[in-house]
């Protein structure tokens with residue numbers, strides 16, 4: 001049955017979904033804390049990709065070790081985090097302090113998006129690396145370890161990305177629940193006035209959330225560099241669509257649901273579209289004479305479709321769904337008495 | 341030093357932006373008393389408490405706390421000076437557990453001091469011990485008020501300002517909250533400013549009281565006097581004549 | 582400064598952007614609709630002249646010139662096996678075939694037959710309007726239901742998917758990544774584009790100015806400014822937003838139609854978010870939101886600046902040690918626009934020409950007006 005995608009493709013899809021999960025989680029984090037819909041979030045990821053490119057150029061060219069993933073994630077994450085922090089400190093905070101509306105802040109992040117995208121392209125175009133020109137054109141995936149699994153060639157990044165996503169989520173969860181500052185962050189998300197009255201430095205919380213959001217994006221971008229056919233900062237235009245889709249599906253204001261939403265959107269785009277495409281080719285093209293085109297190029301339409309469905313039927317996203325009630329409705333769970 | 345003024349308000353005019361709500365408010369609260377503010381809905385009771393805590397715009401007049409002018413002081417600085425304000429809604433973090441709420445309440449304290457304080461507070465509110473890991477939103481309304489009170493206690497404030505702490509509570513829970521307020525004054529010698537819709541209940545436990553009508557003081561004096569003033573009681577407070 | 586500044590291409594770009602900025606200003610400045618997908622609505626006009634235009638022109642041509650159409654078809658089949666005339670799907674799928682059909686057969690015929698050309702022009706303008714209304718309806722469906730952030734996100738996502746995915750991936754719709762030759766008009770399409778975009782810009786300006794100072798304009802600002810005032814209007818909010826989006830979409834679509842006359846071969850990527858959404862936003866913010874003259878001023882300032890970057894690209898590239906001059910001409914202006922826009926938000930939030938206090942909506946006035954007009958609303962609120 002060719003409808004079921006192959007093992008490497010499935011792994012690639014899960015890796016992509018993991019990256020989207022990290023990205024949507026970060027987007028939801030800054031939205032939950034500072035109420036800014038960040039249109040530059042995918043560019044933070046591209047910062048990570050470009051960092052990875054430079055690392056390969058300077059240290060890992062012809063050197064196919066697993067170390068590239070660790071170094072790339074950390075350095076890419078830090079650069080992404082600094083980009084996020086600077087975005088907040090240099091642009092958003094001064095504007096917010098002057099009383100700029102939320103629409104104004106959104107437009108400002110749109111401006112950051114344009115600036116970063118062009119700046120990164122400029123950096124790549126003018127980089128005087130030894131191998132950079134070669135790296136930009138080709139896929140960097142030939143500079144990473146490749147495994148052999150059940151006779152399939154499996155790219156290293158497809159293994160590393162899901163692990164990184166799980167690891168970062170666990171660390172972030174521990175931070176939010178076990179540290180005083182993490183608790184303060186959750187408190188600030190819920191009620192900044194009350195938090196500040198109790199002595200929490202709300203501005204510091206905002207700074208940390210922008211750094212962390214950028215960090216997650218940087219890590220995702222650094223590892224995703226291996227999935228691109230050549231790093232091109234303009235790709236951010238397409239990535240941001242999926243990231244927003246993930247956050248909206250998750251609920252835009254909930255960090256954990258953002259992660260789940262991004263993961264879901266990634267899976268639907270990749271695996272969902274392959275399955276639809278196989279069915280289309282095997283039945284509609286073969287038997288019904290439908291036009292012989294590949295639907296794979298239209299995978300992003302599925303995420304938009306998912307967003308539309310969510311906005312129509314669950315405007316608060318998955319975070320707003322009353323799962324207990326849904327389960328009882330579907331007869332999966334016995335109704336409970338009372339409760340409150 | 342019982343009897344001395346802890347809060348003093350002189351010629352206060354305040355509101356929200358260009359919405360002028362409070363007009364020419366003069367009052368003084370003595371240390372250790374329960375000072376009651378009553379009035380019809382929308383008369384400015386909550387606004388008065390918010391103004392005392394620096395959350396509104398003051399057009400003129402001044403607010404003194406223990407003799408210091410705090411009129412222009414930011415809220416977190418007032419918290420440090422020993423004021424505690426329990427808003428009508430949103431006085432606990434409902435998505436956080438009870439333990440986390442208590443930790444937040446002592447955010448500025450050293451962790452060793454904080455642990456000690458939390459232990460003390462749990463002795464005062466033993467029911468919280470079983471609920472430490474429950475999210476605050478799972479508590480009943482009365483329990484939430486008591487949690488908010490416990491959070492305020494951790495900071496050891498000198499004055500508590502309650503905004504309708506019994507609103508929406510069942511009579512038994514309301515009674516428990518009232519008992520706690522009386523206990524605060526009796527055992528700890530704290531000063532309490534109490535805003536209440538339930539005028540009868542508040543005036544019965546209060547020492548002195550004011551009646552706010554449309555942002556102005558319509559009565560100032562002993563709480564018992566206001567309680568027995570049939571005319572005002574009937575007109576503004578829905579008390580039976 | 583030399584004559585280049587007034588080159589035809591520059592003026593066509595200027596006029597097109599004036600129309601687009603004015604139309605965005607109606608939505609964003611006056612009514613508070615955060616349309617981050619403007620580029621799609623401009624692209625709609627190009628699609629009318631390209632993907633749709635080629636097909637319609639071919640159909641008319643086949644009806645009027647069956648003989649020549651056969652001849653063209655034979656030539657076409659030698660390039661694209663199995664091509665059929667009436668669908669022209671295959672002609673559109675191959676950029677060479679498309680070039681031959683458009684430039685060797687369709688254009689010469691229509692240019693020399695004034696009546697047929699007029700018919701085609703009217704048809705394609707109607708198609709532009711129809712497509713603009715169609716996409717405008719989709720956008721307003723969302724605009725009536727969603728909060729600001731969600732709306733902005735959705736409009737951007739929708740536009741990006743249409744422009745970057747649907748129209749770019751599908752060969753048959755609009756030539757995909759190869760692009761298509763647009764149907765152009767008159768012997769001198771550049772002049773036609775110049776006059777068309779110029780007339781459109783003038784009409785757009787005076788229309789928008791009249792609209793802004795009419796009761797409708799006041800209602801638009803009420804929807805933007807004041808939740809309560811907007812509530813008093815009740816159901817009218819929906820129809821105001823709908824009307825504004827439809828009007829703006831049509832204006833943007835027509836601007837795209839005339840613009841493409843001077844950029845005949847292009848792909849949907851010509852209409853990307855940087856140039857056709859972000860730049861107009863920067864223009865109205867710099868010029869002054871909710872001020873039509875401001876939109877024009879902002880447009881002129883940014884386009885002149887962009888032009889200067891292009892003109893001095895060699896010197897700038899040298900100055901910054903950039904490898905190629907084209908980088909200075911493309912990347913630097915975009916960075917410049919982004920920086921200026923953010924600085925404007927900070928230092929000049931009202932723009933060069935602020936909306937002005939006399940023009941802001943007066944809440945009491947609206948209440949009085951609606952209660953006297955409708956005789957029902959606002960009675961209890963207007964104390």
Ligand SMILES: Nc1ncnc2c1ncn2[C@@H]1O[C@H](COP(=O)(O)OP(=O)(O)O)[C@@H](O)[C@H]1O
Nearest residue numbers: 356359361379380381382383384385386387388
């Ligand atoms: N944030 C605000 N902005 C403007 N007006 C407000 C705000 N909050 C309350 N008000 C107005 O202030 C007046 C007094 O409200 P409030 O102090 O809450 O009354 P009370 O607590 O006595 O019921 C009311 O008319 C109310 O509409």
Ligand SMILES: [Mg+2]
Nearest residue numbers: 385386387428
């Ligand atoms: Mg109140």
